[in-house]
Amino acid sequence: MELRRIQYFVTLAEYLHFSQAADNLYISQSSLSYHIAELELELGVQLFVRNKRKVSLTKVGAELLPIARDILAKVDELTLTADEQNKRDKNSMMIHICFDTSSQRFDLFGIDAAIVKMRDLYPEATINCSQSSMEEILDGLACRNFDVGFITLRHGEKLPSQFNVLPIHIDFLSMVSIFEIYPGNLTSAFDNSPLYLLKDDIRWGNKILSLLKDLGVSPRVKWENSFSSMLTRVTTGEGITVIPHSEFAAECQSRKSLKALDFHSDEAKIYSCAVWCEANSNPAILPLIRHIRSDDTGFIKEGSIF
Incomplete structure:
Protein backbone atom coordinates (compact mmCIF):
# COMPACT_ATOMS: atom_id res chain seq x y z
CA MET A 1 0.00 0.00 0.00
CA SER A 92 28.11 15.29 18.90
CA MET A 93 30.06 13.69 16.07
CA MET A 94 33.80 13.22 16.00
CA ILE A 95 35.87 13.11 12.83
CA HIS A 96 39.57 12.34 12.49
CA ILE A 97 41.24 13.88 9.43
CA CYS A 98 44.76 13.07 8.32
CA PHE A 99 46.85 14.88 5.71
CA ASP A 100 49.47 13.28 3.49
CA THR A 101 52.94 14.63 4.26
CA SER A 102 53.80 14.55 0.53
CA SER A 103 51.74 17.72 -0.06
CA GLN A 104 52.38 20.95 1.78
CA ARG A 105 49.46 23.00 0.44
CA PHE A 106 46.13 21.21 0.84
CA ASP A 107 44.82 24.61 1.96
CA LEU A 108 44.90 25.68 -1.70
CA PHE A 109 42.07 23.29 -2.57
CA GLY A 110 39.37 24.43 -0.14
CA ILE A 111 40.02 21.86 2.57
CA ASP A 112 40.85 24.36 5.31
CA ALA A 113 37.73 26.36 4.45
CA ALA A 114 35.60 23.19 4.55
CA ILE A 115 36.87 22.31 8.02
CA VAL A 116 36.08 25.84 9.24
CA LYS A 117 32.60 25.51 7.73
CA MET A 118 32.11 22.20 9.54
CA ARG A 119 33.11 23.81 12.84
CA ASP A 120 30.62 26.64 12.23
CA LEU A 121 27.75 24.28 11.33
CA TYR A 122 28.44 21.74 14.07
CA PRO A 123 30.02 23.70 16.96
CA GLU A 124 29.83 20.74 19.34
CA ALA A 125 31.55 18.39 16.93
CA THR A 126 35.11 17.28 17.59
CA ILE A 127 37.36 17.60 14.53
CA ASN A 128 40.88 16.27 14.96
CA CYS A 129 43.55 16.86 12.31
CA SER A 130 46.94 15.22 11.97
CA GLN A 131 49.58 14.52 9.35
CA SER A 132 51.14 11.24 8.32
CA SER A 133 52.51 9.26 5.39
CA MET A 134 50.16 7.89 2.76
CA GLU A 135 50.76 4.31 3.92
CA GLU A 136 49.93 5.19 7.53
CA ILE A 137 46.83 7.09 6.40
CA LEU A 138 45.48 4.09 4.49
CA ASP A 139 46.18 1.80 7.44
CA GLY A 140 44.47 4.29 9.75
CA LEU A 141 41.42 4.55 7.50
CA ALA A 142 41.12 0.77 7.29
CA CYS A 143 41.15 0.34 11.09
CA ARG A 144 39.02 3.50 11.73
CA ASN A 145 41.75 5.49 13.43
CA PHE A 146 41.09 8.10 10.71
CA ASP A 147 37.79 8.93 9.03
CA VAL A 148 39.01 10.94 6.03
CA GLY A 149 42.46 11.14 4.54
CA PHE A 150 43.76 13.71 2.10
CA ILE A 151 46.46 12.19 -0.08
CA THR A 152 48.28 12.86 -3.32
CA LEU A 153 48.12 10.17 -6.00
CA ARG A 154 50.20 9.77 -9.13
CA HIS A 155 48.68 9.34 -12.58
CA GLY A 156 47.12 5.87 -12.87
CA GLU A 157 47.79 4.99 -9.24
CA LYS A 158 45.02 2.94 -7.64
CA LEU A 159 43.92 2.12 -4.13
CA PRO A 160 42.21 -1.05 -2.86
CA SER A 161 38.48 -1.25 -3.57
CA GLN A 162 37.61 -0.81 0.12
CA PHE A 163 38.29 2.93 -0.29
CA ASN A 164 36.22 5.68 -1.85
CA VAL A 165 38.47 8.10 -3.74
CA LEU A 166 37.35 11.61 -4.74
CA PRO A 167 39.84 13.83 -6.63
CA ILE A 168 39.55 17.43 -5.46
CA HIS A 169 42.39 18.96 -7.47
CA ILE A 170 44.39 17.94 -10.54
CA ASP A 171 47.92 19.31 -10.70
CA PHE A 172 51.19 18.65 -12.52
CA LEU A 173 54.84 18.62 -11.54
CA SER A 174 57.26 21.46 -12.15
CA MET A 175 61.06 21.67 -12.01
CA VAL A 176 61.91 24.67 -9.84
CA SER A 177 65.10 26.72 -9.63
CA ILE A 178 66.24 30.34 -9.49
CA PHE A 179 67.93 29.79 -12.85
CA GLU A 180 66.25 29.54 -16.23
CA ILE A 181 65.56 25.90 -17.07
CA TYR A 182 64.32 24.82 -20.48
CA PRO A 183 64.28 21.48 -22.33
CA GLY A 184 67.48 22.26 -24.22
CA ASN A 185 69.66 22.87 -21.15
CA LEU A 186 68.43 20.19 -18.76
CA THR A 187 71.59 18.10 -18.92
CA SER A 188 73.89 21.04 -18.26
CA ALA A 189 71.57 22.38 -15.55
CA PHE A 190 71.80 19.12 -13.63
CA ASP A 191 75.53 18.82 -14.30
CA ASN A 192 75.94 22.04 -12.34
CA SER A 193 73.23 21.58 -9.71
CA PRO A 194 71.95 18.66 -7.62
CA LEU A 195 68.31 17.67 -7.36
CA TYR A 196 66.85 18.22 -3.91
CA LEU A 197 64.08 15.87 -2.78
CA LEU A 198 62.34 15.16 0.51
CA LYS A 199 64.01 12.45 2.55
CA ASP A 200 60.76 11.00 3.90
CA ASP A 201 59.08 10.89 0.51
CA ILE A 202 60.87 8.10 -1.36
CA ARG A 203 57.67 7.18 -3.21
CA TRP A 204 57.55 10.57 -4.90
CA GLY A 205 61.29 10.71 -5.27
CA ASN A 206 61.24 7.56 -7.37
CA LYS A 207 58.43 8.99 -9.51
CA ILE A 208 60.39 12.20 -10.14
CA LEU A 209 63.58 10.33 -11.00
CA SER A 210 61.62 8.19 -13.46
CA LEU A 211 60.24 11.31 -15.18
CA LEU A 212 63.72 12.82 -15.45
CA LYS A 213 65.13 9.57 -16.78
CA ASP A 214 62.54 9.70 -19.59
CA LEU A 215 64.01 13.12 -20.43
CA GLY A 216 67.53 11.68 -20.53
CA VAL A 217 68.63 13.16 -17.21
CA SER A 218 70.21 11.33 -14.25
CA PRO A 219 70.75 14.00 -11.57
CA ARG A 220 72.75 13.86 -8.39
CA VAL A 221 70.21 13.62 -5.60
CA LYS A 222 70.43 15.27 -2.22
CA TRP A 223 67.78 14.54 0.38
CA GLU A 224 66.33 17.21 2.65
CA ASN A 225 64.43 16.67 5.89
CA SER A 226 61.72 19.29 5.32
CA PHE A 227 59.91 21.09 2.52
CA SER A 228 60.98 24.45 3.92
CA SER A 229 64.68 23.59 4.01
CA MET A 230 64.45 22.09 0.52
CA LEU A 231 62.97 25.33 -0.86
CA THR A 232 65.62 27.35 0.96
CA ARG A 233 68.33 25.32 -0.79
CA VAL A 234 66.72 26.07 -4.14
CA THR A 235 66.07 29.77 -3.39
CA THR A 236 69.72 30.29 -2.45
CA GLY A 237 70.86 28.76 -5.74
CA GLU A 238 72.19 25.48 -4.35
CA GLY A 239 70.11 23.24 -6.59
CA ILE A 240 66.87 22.28 -8.32
CA THR A 241 63.75 20.57 -7.02
CA VAL A 242 60.52 19.17 -8.43
CA ILE A 243 57.22 20.05 -6.74
CA PRO A 244 53.54 20.37 -7.69
CA HIS A 245 52.89 23.48 -9.78
CA SER A 246 50.29 24.76 -7.30
CA GLU A 247 52.91 24.72 -4.56
CA PHE A 248 55.37 26.54 -6.84
CA ALA A 249 52.74 29.20 -7.58
CA ALA A 250 52.05 29.64 -3.86
CA GLU A 251 55.75 29.84 -2.96
CA CYS A 252 56.32 32.46 -5.67
CA GLN A 253 54.33 34.92 -3.59
CA SER A 254 57.21 35.13 -1.12
CA ARG A 255 60.10 33.61 -3.11
CA LYS A 256 59.91 35.76 -6.22
CA SER A 257 63.21 34.55 -7.67
CA LEU A 258 61.85 31.05 -8.32
CA LYS A 259 61.33 29.90 -11.90
CA ALA A 260 59.70 26.72 -13.18
CA LEU A 261 59.75 24.35 -16.12
CA ASP A 262 56.52 22.36 -16.21
CA PHE A 263 56.22 18.69 -17.10
CA HIS A 264 53.44 18.25 -19.65
CA SER A 265 53.11 14.47 -19.92
CA ASP A 266 50.23 12.54 -18.36
CA GLU A 267 52.77 10.79 -16.16
CA ALA A 268 53.49 14.14 -14.50
CA LYS A 269 49.88 14.68 -13.46
CA ILE A 270 49.11 14.38 -9.77
CA TYR A 271 45.80 14.26 -7.95
CA SER A 272 44.95 15.61 -4.53
CA CYS A 273 42.20 13.32 -3.27
CA ALA A 274 39.87 12.78 -0.36
CA VAL A 275 39.84 9.13 0.69
CA TRP A 276 37.61 7.30 3.14
CA CYS A 277 36.74 3.71 3.86
CA GLU A 278 33.62 2.37 2.14
CA ALA A 279 32.44 0.72 5.36
CA ASN A 280 32.87 3.81 7.56
CA SER A 281 29.41 5.06 8.60
CA ASN A 282 30.57 8.24 10.38
CA PRO A 283 27.85 10.84 9.57
CA ALA A 284 30.44 13.63 9.40
CA ILE A 285 32.22 12.29 6.32
CA LEU A 286 29.79 13.25 3.57
CA PRO A 287 29.06 16.78 4.88
CA LEU A 288 32.81 17.44 4.93
CA ILE A 289 33.22 16.13 1.38
CA ARG A 290 30.27 18.21 0.15
CA HIS A 291 31.78 21.39 1.58
CA ILE A 292 35.02 20.69 -0.28
CA ARG A 293 33.40 19.82 -3.58
CA SER A 294 30.06 21.58 -3.97
CA ASP A 295 29.88 20.42 -7.59
CA ASP A 296 28.81 16.80 -7.27
CA THR A 297 31.36 14.75 -9.19
CA GLY A 298 30.35 11.48 -7.60
CA PHE A 299 32.55 8.90 -5.98
CA ILE A 300 35.19 7.12 -8.00
CA LYS A 301 35.02 3.44 -7.20
CA GLU A 302 37.70 0.78 -7.35
CA GLY A 303 40.23 3.40 -6.33
CA SER A 304 40.68 4.47 -9.95
CA ILE A 305 41.67 7.99 -10.86
CA PHE A 306 39.61 7.85 -14.03
Missing part, protein backbone atom coordinates in the same frame (compact mmCIF):
# COMPACT_ATOMS: atom_id res chain seq x y z
CA GLU A 2 1.37 3.39 -1.01
CA LEU A 3 1.56 6.04 1.68
CA ARG A 4 0.58 8.78 -0.78
CA ARG A 5 -2.78 7.06 -1.34
CA ILE A 6 -3.52 7.29 2.38
CA GLN A 7 -2.71 11.02 2.15
CA TYR A 8 -5.02 11.32 -0.88
CA PHE A 9 -7.81 9.56 1.07
CA VAL A 10 -7.47 11.92 4.05
CA THR A 11 -7.34 15.04 1.86
CA LEU A 12 -10.40 14.04 -0.17
CA ALA A 13 -12.24 13.27 3.07
CA GLU A 14 -11.48 16.80 4.27
CA TYR A 15 -12.60 18.58 1.08
CA LEU A 16 -15.27 16.11 -0.14
CA HIS A 17 -14.61 17.62 -3.53
CA PHE A 18 -12.34 15.98 -6.13
CA SER A 19 -11.28 19.21 -7.86
CA GLN A 20 -10.43 21.08 -4.65
CA ALA A 21 -8.62 18.08 -3.14
CA ALA A 22 -6.62 17.58 -6.33
CA ASP A 23 -5.59 21.25 -6.33
CA ASN A 24 -4.45 20.96 -2.73
CA LEU A 25 -2.38 17.87 -3.58
CA TYR A 26 -0.97 19.43 -6.79
CA ILE A 27 -2.17 16.51 -8.92
CA SER A 28 -4.82 16.20 -11.59
CA GLN A 29 -8.40 15.30 -10.73
CA SER A 30 -8.18 12.17 -12.87
CA SER A 31 -5.01 11.06 -11.06
CA LEU A 32 -6.69 11.54 -7.67
CA SER A 33 -9.72 9.57 -8.80
CA TYR A 34 -7.45 6.76 -10.05
CA HIS A 35 -5.48 6.48 -6.80
CA ILE A 36 -8.62 6.54 -4.63
CA ALA A 37 -10.08 3.74 -6.75
CA GLU A 38 -6.82 1.76 -6.41
CA LEU A 39 -6.85 2.23 -2.63
CA GLU A 40 -10.45 1.03 -2.44
CA LEU A 41 -9.44 -1.99 -4.50
CA GLU A 42 -6.53 -2.73 -2.16
CA LEU A 43 -8.71 -2.43 0.95
CA GLY A 44 -11.64 -4.24 -0.58
CA VAL A 45 -14.10 -1.57 0.56
CA GLN A 46 -15.73 1.55 -0.86
CA LEU A 47 -14.50 4.68 0.87
CA PHE A 48 -16.61 7.33 -0.87
CA VAL A 49 -20.03 7.67 -2.38
CA ARG A 50 -19.75 9.63 -5.62
CA ASN A 51 -22.45 11.31 -7.65
CA LYS A 52 -22.63 14.34 -9.90
CA ARG A 53 -23.51 16.69 -7.06
CA LYS A 54 -21.28 15.64 -4.17
CA VAL A 55 -18.79 13.26 -2.65
CA SER A 56 -19.38 11.74 0.78
CA LEU A 57 -17.71 9.16 3.01
CA THR A 58 -19.23 5.74 3.31
CA LYS A 59 -19.71 4.30 6.80
CA VAL A 60 -16.54 2.23 6.50
CA GLY A 61 -14.72 5.23 5.04
CA ALA A 62 -15.64 7.27 8.12
CA GLU A 63 -14.39 4.46 10.37
CA LEU A 64 -11.07 4.21 8.52
CA LEU A 65 -10.43 7.97 8.38
CA PRO A 66 -9.10 8.32 11.99
CA ILE A 67 -6.80 5.35 11.42
CA ALA A 68 -5.47 6.94 8.22
CA ARG A 69 -4.85 10.20 10.06
CA ASP A 70 -3.00 8.34 12.80
CA ILE A 71 -0.79 6.67 10.18
CA LEU A 72 0.14 10.03 8.64
CA ALA A 73 0.78 11.50 12.10
CA LYS A 74 3.11 8.59 12.90
CA VAL A 75 4.96 9.18 9.63
CA ASP A 76 5.43 12.85 10.56
CA GLU A 77 6.63 11.80 14.01
CA LEU A 78 9.04 9.32 12.45
CA THR A 79 10.48 11.98 10.14
CA LEU A 80 10.78 14.55 12.93
CA THR A 81 12.49 12.07 15.26
CA ALA A 82 14.93 11.05 12.53
CA ASP A 83 15.76 14.71 11.78
CA GLU A 84 16.34 15.47 15.46
CA GLN A 85 18.53 12.41 15.87
CA ASN A 86 20.50 13.39 12.78
CA LYS A 87 21.08 16.85 14.24
CA ARG A 88 22.19 15.33 17.55
CA ASP A 89 24.55 12.96 15.75
CA LYS A 90 26.10 15.80 13.78
CA ASN A 91 26.47 18.02 16.83
Whole structure:
Protein backbone atom coordinates (compact mmCIF):
# COMPACT_ATOMS: atom_id res chain seq x y z
CA MET A 1 0.00 0.00 0.00
CA GLU A 2 1.37 3.39 -1.01
CA LEU A 3 1.56 6.04 1.68
CA ARG A 4 0.58 8.78 -0.78
CA ARG A 5 -2.78 7.06 -1.34
CA ILE A 6 -3.52 7.29 2.38
CA GLN A 7 -2.71 11.02 2.15
CA TYR A 8 -5.02 11.32 -0.88
CA PHE A 9 -7.81 9.56 1.07
CA VAL A 10 -7.47 11.92 4.05
CA THR A 11 -7.34 15.04 1.86
CA LEU A 12 -10.40 14.04 -0.17
CA ALA A 13 -12.24 13.27 3.07
CA GLU A 14 -11.48 16.80 4.27
CA TYR A 15 -12.60 18.58 1.08
CA LEU A 16 -15.27 16.11 -0.14
CA HIS A 17 -14.61 17.62 -3.53
CA PHE A 18 -12.34 15.98 -6.13
CA SER A 19 -11.28 19.21 -7.86
CA GLN A 20 -10.43 21.08 -4.65
CA ALA A 21 -8.62 18.08 -3.14
CA ALA A 22 -6.62 17.58 -6.33
CA ASP A 23 -5.59 21.25 -6.33
CA ASN A 24 -4.45 20.96 -2.73
CA LEU A 25 -2.38 17.87 -3.58
CA TYR A 26 -0.97 19.43 -6.79
CA ILE A 27 -2.17 16.51 -8.92
CA SER A 28 -4.82 16.20 -11.59
CA GLN A 29 -8.40 15.30 -10.73
CA SER A 30 -8.18 12.17 -12.87
CA SER A 31 -5.01 11.06 -11.06
CA LEU A 32 -6.69 11.54 -7.67
CA SER A 33 -9.72 9.57 -8.80
CA TYR A 34 -7.45 6.76 -10.05
CA HIS A 35 -5.48 6.48 -6.80
CA ILE A 36 -8.62 6.54 -4.63
CA ALA A 37 -10.08 3.74 -6.75
CA GLU A 38 -6.82 1.76 -6.41
CA LEU A 39 -6.85 2.23 -2.63
CA GLU A 40 -10.45 1.03 -2.44
CA LEU A 41 -9.44 -1.99 -4.50
CA GLU A 42 -6.53 -2.73 -2.16
CA LEU A 43 -8.71 -2.43 0.95
CA GLY A 44 -11.64 -4.24 -0.58
CA VAL A 45 -14.10 -1.57 0.56
CA GLN A 46 -15.73 1.55 -0.86
CA LEU A 47 -14.50 4.68 0.87
CA PHE A 48 -16.61 7.33 -0.87
CA VAL A 49 -20.03 7.67 -2.38
CA ARG A 50 -19.75 9.63 -5.62
CA ASN A 51 -22.45 11.31 -7.65
CA LYS A 52 -22.63 14.34 -9.90
CA ARG A 53 -23.51 16.69 -7.06
CA LYS A 54 -21.28 15.64 -4.17
CA VAL A 55 -18.79 13.26 -2.65
CA SER A 56 -19.38 11.74 0.78
CA LEU A 57 -17.71 9.16 3.01
CA THR A 58 -19.23 5.74 3.31
CA LYS A 59 -19.71 4.30 6.80
CA VAL A 60 -16.54 2.23 6.50
CA GLY A 61 -14.72 5.23 5.04
CA ALA A 62 -15.64 7.27 8.12
CA GLU A 63 -14.39 4.46 10.37
CA LEU A 64 -11.07 4.21 8.52
CA LEU A 65 -10.43 7.97 8.38
CA PRO A 66 -9.10 8.32 11.99
CA ILE A 67 -6.80 5.35 11.42
CA ALA A 68 -5.47 6.94 8.22
CA ARG A 69 -4.85 10.20 10.06
CA ASP A 70 -3.00 8.34 12.80
CA ILE A 71 -0.79 6.67 10.18
CA LEU A 72 0.14 10.03 8.64
CA ALA A 73 0.78 11.50 12.10
CA LYS A 74 3.11 8.59 12.90
CA VAL A 75 4.96 9.18 9.63
CA ASP A 76 5.43 12.85 10.56
CA GLU A 77 6.63 11.80 14.01
CA LEU A 78 9.04 9.32 12.45
CA THR A 79 10.48 11.98 10.14
CA LEU A 80 10.78 14.55 12.93
CA THR A 81 12.49 12.07 15.26
CA ALA A 82 14.93 11.05 12.53
CA ASP A 83 15.76 14.71 11.78
CA GLU A 84 16.34 15.47 15.46
CA GLN A 85 18.53 12.41 15.87
CA ASN A 86 20.50 13.39 12.78
CA LYS A 87 21.08 16.85 14.24
CA ARG A 88 22.19 15.33 17.55
CA ASP A 89 24.55 12.96 15.75
CA LYS A 90 26.10 15.80 13.78
CA ASN A 91 26.47 18.02 16.83
CA SER A 92 28.11 15.29 18.90
CA MET A 93 30.06 13.69 16.07
CA MET A 94 33.80 13.22 16.00
CA ILE A 95 35.87 13.11 12.83
CA HIS A 96 39.57 12.34 12.49
CA ILE A 97 41.24 13.88 9.43
CA CYS A 98 44.76 13.07 8.32
CA PHE A 99 46.85 14.88 5.71
CA ASP A 100 49.47 13.28 3.49
CA THR A 101 52.94 14.63 4.26
CA SER A 102 53.80 14.55 0.53
CA SER A 103 51.74 17.72 -0.06
CA GLN A 104 52.38 20.95 1.78
CA ARG A 105 49.46 23.00 0.44
CA PHE A 106 46.13 21.21 0.84
CA ASP A 107 44.82 24.61 1.96
CA LEU A 108 44.90 25.68 -1.70
CA PHE A 109 42.07 23.29 -2.57
CA GLY A 110 39.37 24.43 -0.14
CA ILE A 111 40.02 21.86 2.57
CA ASP A 112 40.85 24.36 5.31
CA ALA A 113 37.73 26.36 4.45
CA ALA A 114 35.60 23.19 4.55
CA ILE A 115 36.87 22.31 8.02
CA VAL A 116 36.08 25.84 9.24
CA LYS A 117 32.60 25.51 7.73
CA MET A 118 32.11 22.20 9.54
CA ARG A 119 33.11 23.81 12.84
CA ASP A 120 30.62 26.64 12.23
CA LEU A 121 27.75 24.28 11.33
CA TYR A 122 28.44 21.74 14.07
CA PRO A 123 30.02 23.70 16.96
CA GLU A 124 29.83 20.74 19.34
CA ALA A 125 31.55 18.39 16.93
CA THR A 126 35.11 17.28 17.59
CA ILE A 127 37.36 17.60 14.53
CA ASN A 128 40.88 16.27 14.96
CA CYS A 129 43.55 16.86 12.31
CA SER A 130 46.94 15.22 11.97
CA GLN A 131 49.58 14.52 9.35
CA SER A 132 51.14 11.24 8.32
CA SER A 133 52.51 9.26 5.39
CA MET A 134 50.16 7.89 2.76
CA GLU A 135 50.76 4.31 3.92
CA GLU A 136 49.93 5.19 7.53
CA ILE A 137 46.83 7.09 6.40
CA LEU A 138 45.48 4.09 4.49
CA ASP A 139 46.18 1.80 7.44
CA GLY A 140 44.47 4.29 9.75
CA LEU A 141 41.42 4.55 7.50
CA ALA A 142 41.12 0.77 7.29
CA CYS A 143 41.15 0.34 11.09
CA ARG A 144 39.02 3.50 11.73
CA ASN A 145 41.75 5.49 13.43
CA PHE A 146 41.09 8.10 10.71
CA ASP A 147 37.79 8.93 9.03
CA VAL A 148 39.01 10.94 6.03
CA GLY A 149 42.46 11.14 4.54
CA PHE A 150 43.76 13.71 2.10
CA ILE A 151 46.46 12.19 -0.08
CA THR A 152 48.28 12.86 -3.32
CA LEU A 153 48.12 10.17 -6.00
CA ARG A 154 50.20 9.77 -9.13
CA HIS A 155 48.68 9.34 -12.58
CA GLY A 156 47.12 5.87 -12.87
CA GLU A 157 47.79 4.99 -9.24
CA LYS A 158 45.02 2.94 -7.64
CA LEU A 159 43.92 2.12 -4.13
CA PRO A 160 42.21 -1.05 -2.86
CA SER A 161 38.48 -1.25 -3.57
CA GLN A 162 37.61 -0.81 0.12
CA PHE A 163 38.29 2.93 -0.29
CA ASN A 164 36.22 5.68 -1.85
CA VAL A 165 38.47 8.10 -3.74
CA LEU A 166 37.35 11.61 -4.74
CA PRO A 167 39.84 13.83 -6.63
CA ILE A 168 39.55 17.43 -5.46
CA HIS A 169 42.39 18.96 -7.47
CA ILE A 170 44.39 17.94 -10.54
CA ASP A 171 47.92 19.31 -10.70
CA PHE A 172 51.19 18.65 -12.52
CA LEU A 173 54.84 18.62 -11.54
CA SER A 174 57.26 21.46 -12.15
CA MET A 175 61.06 21.67 -12.01
CA VAL A 176 61.91 24.67 -9.84
CA SER A 177 65.10 26.72 -9.63
CA ILE A 178 66.24 30.34 -9.49
CA PHE A 179 67.93 29.79 -12.85
CA GLU A 180 66.25 29.54 -16.23
CA ILE A 181 65.56 25.90 -17.07
CA TYR A 182 64.32 24.82 -20.48
CA PRO A 183 64.28 21.48 -22.33
CA GLY A 184 67.48 22.26 -24.22
CA ASN A 185 69.66 22.87 -21.15
CA LEU A 186 68.43 20.19 -18.76
CA THR A 187 71.59 18.10 -18.92
CA SER A 188 73.89 21.04 -18.26
CA ALA A 189 71.57 22.38 -15.55
CA PHE A 190 71.80 19.12 -13.63
CA ASP A 191 75.53 18.82 -14.30
CA ASN A 192 75.94 22.04 -12.34
CA SER A 193 73.23 21.58 -9.71
CA PRO A 194 71.95 18.66 -7.62
CA LEU A 195 68.31 17.67 -7.36
CA TYR A 196 66.85 18.22 -3.91
CA LEU A 197 64.08 15.87 -2.78
CA LEU A 198 62.34 15.16 0.51
CA LYS A 199 64.01 12.45 2.55
CA ASP A 200 60.76 11.00 3.90
CA ASP A 201 59.08 10.89 0.51
CA ILE A 202 60.87 8.10 -1.36
CA ARG A 203 57.67 7.18 -3.21
CA TRP A 204 57.55 10.57 -4.90
CA GLY A 205 61.29 10.71 -5.27
CA ASN A 206 61.24 7.56 -7.37
CA LYS A 207 58.43 8.99 -9.51
CA ILE A 208 60.39 12.20 -10.14
CA LEU A 209 63.58 10.33 -11.00
CA SER A 210 61.62 8.19 -13.46
CA LEU A 211 60.24 11.31 -15.18
CA LEU A 212 63.72 12.82 -15.45
CA LYS A 213 65.13 9.57 -16.78
CA ASP A 214 62.54 9.70 -19.59
CA LEU A 215 64.01 13.12 -20.43
CA GLY A 216 67.53 11.68 -20.53
CA VAL A 217 68.63 13.16 -17.21
CA SER A 218 70.21 11.33 -14.25
CA PRO A 219 70.75 14.00 -11.57
CA ARG A 220 72.75 13.86 -8.39
CA VAL A 221 70.21 13.62 -5.60
CA LYS A 222 70.43 15.27 -2.22
CA TRP A 223 67.78 14.54 0.38
CA GLU A 224 66.33 17.21 2.65
CA ASN A 225 64.43 16.67 5.89
CA SER A 226 61.72 19.29 5.32
CA PHE A 227 59.91 21.09 2.52
CA SER A 228 60.98 24.45 3.92
CA SER A 229 64.68 23.59 4.01
CA MET A 230 64.45 22.09 0.52
CA LEU A 231 62.97 25.33 -0.86
CA THR A 232 65.62 27.35 0.96
CA ARG A 233 68.33 25.32 -0.79
CA VAL A 234 66.72 26.07 -4.14
CA THR A 235 66.07 29.77 -3.39
CA THR A 236 69.72 30.29 -2.45
CA GLY A 237 70.86 28.76 -5.74
CA GLU A 238 72.19 25.48 -4.35
CA GLY A 239 70.11 23.24 -6.59
CA ILE A 240 66.87 22.28 -8.32
CA THR A 241 63.75 20.57 -7.02
CA VAL A 242 60.52 19.17 -8.43
CA ILE A 243 57.22 20.05 -6.74
CA PRO A 244 53.54 20.37 -7.69
CA HIS A 245 52.89 23.48 -9.78
CA SER A 246 50.29 24.76 -7.30
CA GLU A 247 52.91 24.72 -4.56
CA PHE A 248 55.37 26.54 -6.84
CA ALA A 249 52.74 29.20 -7.58
CA ALA A 250 52.05 29.64 -3.86
CA GLU A 251 55.75 29.84 -2.96
CA CYS A 252 56.32 32.46 -5.67
CA GLN A 253 54.33 34.92 -3.59
CA SER A 254 57.21 35.13 -1.12
CA ARG A 255 60.10 33.61 -3.11
CA LYS A 256 59.91 35.76 -6.22
CA SER A 257 63.21 34.55 -7.67
CA LEU A 258 61.85 31.05 -8.32
CA LYS A 259 61.33 29.90 -11.90
CA ALA A 260 59.70 26.72 -13.18
CA LEU A 261 59.75 24.35 -16.12
CA ASP A 262 56.52 22.36 -16.21
CA PHE A 263 56.22 18.69 -17.10
CA HIS A 264 53.44 18.25 -19.65
CA SER A 265 53.11 14.47 -19.92
CA ASP A 266 50.23 12.54 -18.36
CA GLU A 267 52.77 10.79 -16.16
CA ALA A 268 53.49 14.14 -14.50
CA LYS A 269 49.88 14.68 -13.46
CA ILE A 270 49.11 14.38 -9.77
CA TYR A 271 45.80 14.26 -7.95
CA SER A 272 44.95 15.61 -4.53
CA CYS A 273 42.20 13.32 -3.27
CA ALA A 274 39.87 12.78 -0.36
CA VAL A 275 39.84 9.13 0.69
CA TRP A 276 37.61 7.30 3.14
CA CYS A 277 36.74 3.71 3.86
CA GLU A 278 33.62 2.37 2.14
CA ALA A 279 32.44 0.72 5.36
CA ASN A 280 32.87 3.81 7.56
CA SER A 281 29.41 5.06 8.60
CA ASN A 282 30.57 8.24 10.38
CA PRO A 283 27.85 10.84 9.57
CA ALA A 284 30.44 13.63 9.40
CA ILE A 285 32.22 12.29 6.32
CA LEU A 286 29.79 13.25 3.57
CA PRO A 287 29.06 16.78 4.88
CA LEU A 288 32.81 17.44 4.93
CA ILE A 289 33.22 16.13 1.38
CA ARG A 290 30.27 18.21 0.15
CA HIS A 291 31.78 21.39 1.58
CA ILE A 292 35.02 20.69 -0.28
CA ARG A 293 33.40 19.82 -3.58
CA SER A 294 30.06 21.58 -3.97
CA ASP A 295 29.88 20.42 -7.59
CA ASP A 296 28.81 16.80 -7.27
CA THR A 297 31.36 14.75 -9.19
CA GLY A 298 30.35 11.48 -7.60
CA PHE A 299 32.55 8.90 -5.98
CA ILE A 300 35.19 7.12 -8.00
CA LYS A 301 35.02 3.44 -7.20
CA GLU A 302 37.70 0.78 -7.35
CA GLY A 303 40.23 3.40 -6.33
CA SER A 304 40.68 4.47 -9.95
CA ILE A 305 41.67 7.99 -10.86
CA PHE A 306 39.61 7.85 -14.03
